[in-house]
Amino acid sequence: MKALPEILKEIRPEFDFAASSDFIADGMLDSFDMVTLVATLDKTYGISIQGTDIVPENFKNLQTIEALLRQCGVQL
């Protein structure tokens, strides 16, 4: 199973996600990327991230995305 940094790198290979604490403010993920990421996470981890959770706060950085995945039952 692909790890989260690998998934992010596939979506936006030009950015160093580990170096950012706010992907949205840093312009590394836009709203379209976010929906692409949700679809990839749903498929990769066999989950369904709720629409109410698709908000920028949950996609700010690696930690907040991992927290969201745990909330959806993913064991990281």
Added chain:
Amino acid sequence: MAPVSTVAEVFDAIQGAKGGASAFCTNFFPAQGKLQAWIDHGELLGERRHQATFFLRQDRDFWHLYFCASSVAVLRQEITALAAVKTERVAVDLVGTEAGLGELLAVLEAAGFRRYARLVRLARPGQGFPPQASVDGAEVYCADESDGQAILNLLEASFDRYADQLPTLYEIEAAIAARQVLTVKSEGTLAALLFFETQGLTSTVRYWVVDPRFRSHRFGSAVMRHYLVTQNAVRRFILWVMADNENAVLKYRHYGYVPDGLTDWVIANKMTRV
């Protein structure tokens, strides 16, 4: 359709459509700031149907339609029941890879829409751009608030309202305040502009245009070069362009932009033909 009054309503409605669906489909990718502005200006309507939610955003004399559905089959069934599709001018943007959009295009076409325009996204890496000696008579300035109406007039005269997501005057004024509209003027008249949005490491050119009366003065080149030189912290430049506008695509290629694989099919209903 009922007016949407809060951002929370939007997310709640999306959740209603998404639920536990594994085949969720949507064309709604709103940035929160834009969503709030649409709501504040009373431009957004919403309708929740069985496992699908639709939003209409008013734009001049037509509506942009956004959908969120638990599956393509649900979308196919529910979109035909939307009254607005039969009575109003409606345009829909479908964004994705060309190969991935076929099924949605078929659903929309079966519901009475036709292919209106295709845009492709171009991107260039944020490598430095060499400064160039200024072009005679082409000083580049950030637009000021008195330029708003002239900018709107030039955009409306130069672009397609159904396909190009033209800004409203309030959006132009916000961009001017954020110093994101570059202009060249000739004897006080707006001759060229570049309207952009920079968010962190990514910058999007929304509109780059030269007034036809001022073509061949290199004003377009001046404003683009100024943009690329001054946005030196940007790592990723992107823009959308009409796929069949070969002249524009060639110009963007000249500045290092190349297709990144994303397509936006603009689909319009028959009411847009009248």
